[in-house]
Structure formats: C-alpha cells, structure tokens
Amino acid sequence: MYFRLGVKKSREEFFDFERELEVLIRELKREETRMIVIKGVRRTGKSSLLQVGLEEAGLPYLLLDARALGPFSPERVYDLMARSLSRLTEKHRTLRGLLEKVKGVSMAGVEVEFVSREGPALVEVLERLGEWGESRGRPVVLALDEAQEFRFFPGFDGLLAHLYDYSGGIKLVLAGSEVGVLERFLGRGRTRAPLFGRPCLEIELGRLPREKAEEFLRAGFEQLGVRVKEEEISEALEIFDGIIGWLTSYGYLASRVGHRKAIARTLQEGTRLVRSELEAFLAQRPQARERYLSILRMLVSPLSWSEVKRGLAAKLGRIPSDKQLSHYLAELVDYCFAIRVNGRYALADPLIARAVSERR
Secondary structure, three states: OOOOOOOOOOHHHOOOOHHHHHHHHHHHHOOOOOEEEEEOOOOOOHHHHHHHHHHHHOOOEEEEEOOOOOOOOHHHHHHHHHHHHHHHHHHOOOHHHHHHOOOOEEEEOOEEEEOOOOHHHHHHHHHHHHHHHHHHOOOEEEEEEOHHHHHHOOOHHHHHHHHHHHOOOEEEEEEEOOHHHHHHHOOOOOOOOOOOOOOOEEEEOOOOOHHHHHHHHHHHHHHHOOOOOHHHHHHHHHHHOOOHHHHHHHHHHHHHHOHHHHHHHHHHHHHHHHHHHHHHHHHOOHHHHHHHHHHHHHOOOOEEHHHHHHHHHHHHOOOOOHHHHHHHHHHHHHOOOEEEEOOEEEEOOOHHHHHHHOOO
C-alpha cells in the first residue's frame, strides 16, 4: 500500500522512482561499483529506495540508520553495528564462527555484542566480512542511512576509505538528506579528506512533479477503496507540494479521519517535526539565529542572492557582507532547509514556511 507509514520494504509499496531503483539494484550487483551515494532533501523517499534496493539486489547487507537508538554518538555506532550483525548472522549462520574469532566481539547464539568499543574490533569485523564476501563471490553491502551523521565518529571516513581501497568484498552505500554536509563527509573539495577522489555512483531524489504527485494520491486512495473529491486532491497538492513523505501521511490519515482532519493533523505534526529539525540547526548557531530565520521567512517566494541581500539589509538595518550572506545561504542549502534552482533560493520543504512563521 502506498499510504503505509514508515520505510517501504517492497517494490509494490514503492511509488515511482523506478529508474532510480533499477539503477541502484544494477550498481549493487556490478562488481566494479565500489560506492553508491543516495541524496536528496528530507522526506523524498531515500530510506525507502535504499531498503527496497537492498532487498531486491539479494546481497547480504548491514544497514546502519543513524537515527536509530536515540541521539547519535560514536558509542551508538557499536550498538547499531551489533544489531545489524546479529540480523545478518541469523540469515547466514556460518558467520558465527568467523565473528567468534574477532577479539572484542562476543557471541550468544546469533546475537553479536562488542565487548570492546575500540576501533580495531570494528575494523577487523568489517575486514573479515569483506573476506567472507569475496570468498563467496557476493559482496557484503555496508549501508549507512543519514550517513553524514557518522562524521561525529572520529576516523569513520578513514575506515570507509580503507574498505573502499582494500576490501573488494565490501560495497558501500551512503544515503543522506543534509546534502552539503554529506558531500563534505565524502571529501568534496577537501583534498586531504580520507574519501576525497573516490569515484561513486550518485542517485538523487527530489519532489514528485505535480502530475506524479496527483497520480500517487489517486493510486493510494484507489488501493484503499476510498473516494475523494477533486478539490480535496488539489488542496493537498497545493499544501504539501511533491514531498512524498507528507503526501503519504495525508493519504493515510484522510482514509481514516477524512480530508479536513487529515490536512490539519499532517500540518500540525509535520510542522512540529520540521521545527524540531530547524531548532537543532539553530541551536548550533545562536548568534546568527535571527538572520537564518529572517532568510527562511523571505524564501517563501524564490529569491535571487541580491534579493535576499536587500531583504536582509532591510531587516537588520544594515547591509550584510557578501561573505556573511553567502555563508548563511550555503549553510541553509547544505542542511537542506533551502534549495537553489536556476540561480534562485527557495524553501526545500513547504512546511518550513509554517515552522519559521511560528518561530521566535
């Protein structure tokens, strides 16, 4: 069902993006492809694409979602890895004997535990998995969702570079919604970064075009046997644009509580989520907080760089320096609160406008 909440796990639940899915499956199976990067703004279906692609490719995989198990920390990486290793060992019991030999790893049945939270244990586990994958002629996929968060694990980009260079039995897939931050993690523009210069296959997801978004809603309601009015679909598209995450939430609720309540609840819950994401971003930039909010409020309508500068100057009572303004806009784009299209800046998500209008 298209309106099933959460990450999709089968092609039947996965709407559109067929080309991107086929590319992902093909490149997962292609021996010479060492790393795949899936990027796009929040709630455009990256996690679903990743999960469906992994399932359909049929390769053994470890999936580490940086959002799982609470706030991200280096300590959490070991917990995420242990959980994913346990699931993999349950499917491939021969891994038990391999992992038992790793110093710092404990096995209880198929349950894996890192008794040592030191780097060497993690490196050895992944190297042994790579050897196992090579011996079977089927690589193990190491997939990181919200991969940019792993920058907070010291040396993790170096570990990925090591696996890329030396472990043909490990294939890397990195998905992320803070696109600019993800690209820095990948070493773009930083020649001394561990991952700099490693070729990768990129897949980018965006908003659904208007006609595809309409098709999605109609097909989802048809699956559920729910009849909706033309004006209801038009209103939902006007509010939520082509962000498939919001359209899914709206469709799920509309099939249960009706159009009007579904609009209200999706707006309320979605705005709360966006506000939380924005607050986390602003908390790291307290001195420039009001400037970021002012820019976002202006971007309700797409603006050029010079138009943003004039608007911010009017708000501040003085003209910001070009360097300052470029930094503010670059940060908003890097963290996917804004997008840049045809030389103009706009909000990446329609609910950001509501979140910033209520922010003080």
